[in-house]
Amino acid sequence: MVGRGPKRELAEKIAGEITLSDDPGATLRKWRTDFDISQTDLAVELEISSSVISDYESGRRESPGIGVVRRLVTGLLSIDERRGGDRIRQYGRVLSAGFDSDVVYDLREYASSIPLEQLHREFDATEIAGSTTELISGHTVIDSIEAITRLSSEEFFRLYGQSTNRVLVFTNVTRGEGVGIALRVLNPTPNAVILHGLEEDELWEHAAELARIDSYSLAVTSAPLEDVLDYLGSLE
Structure with missing residues (x-):
């Protein structure tokens, strides 16, 4: 999905949490808001309608499969990288300290x-x-x-x-x-x-x-x- 290091670790963590969650939509929303990314910005990144993101997060659409989760996570990380990678670096520091x-x-x-x-x-x-x-x-x-x-x-x-x-x-x-x-x-x-x-x-x-x-x-x-x-x- 992504390269080696903190970015890959973070991608696997987000994907795992969404996939295993009892409420995948709520977990997706948690990570999206943590990255300070709007539904519109994520939708533009993925070239889909923002209503699709809204439907996943609200549970109106069936829980996303592995392929969709992969795209969603990649989209979040790609936007963060273009903004300077603050969230990825923050996670890397925490990870390297063993937390x-x-x-x-x-x-x-x-x-x-x-x-x-x-x-x-x-x-x-x-x-x-x-x-x-x-x-x-x-x-x-x-x-x-x-x-x-x-x-x-x-x-x-x-x-x-x-x-x-x-x-x-x-x-x-x-x-x-x-x-x-x-x-x-x-x-x-x-x-x-x-x-x-x-x-x-x-x-x-x-x-x-x-x-x-x-x-x-x-x-x-x-x-x-x-x-x-x-x-x-x-x-x-």
Whole structure:
């Protein structure tokens, strides 16, 4: 279907998920929206009507066979490549670090450090507990529930990439209790943490105290996750 490397791995993952899904249309829609590709753009790429894509995703049309799935996946990846290949590279970084893409959304090292305050400003984040950290050298975006339930302590350390001088952005957070406790038992801890999806008044009452004890900056943001990922993906 495609060449070797992360692109092929990603193609096989998408195709496998669509083919084995109880709701192939919903799974196709999930991947299409994750790639930020409209039904119209995908239809133009495949030289078919956008109503065909809509029918597959809604279940009005019979589940796509292997040949159709192959074309759909190839179309998604081809559009991403023409746009610069951000999604393919993002998956490649996560894959090379040994994680599944439903646990870690993105993992990146920067060519030069950037101000932590810059991220807080871009995400309209509220810093709950400060630290001496001013610059960070990378980020990891993690689904908190999947990480806490599926990763071993050794795998948790790999979230740090090449350095703990990074920000860990945890999504799927309700109060931040699980994240705070998980980080409490790990040594070392990251220099900065951003909890995504909650407001300051929703935060677990002990979260700030634990952050101060372990000397990491803690902030919360309710910015759309897509915007967070898009901005982090633009950093070099």
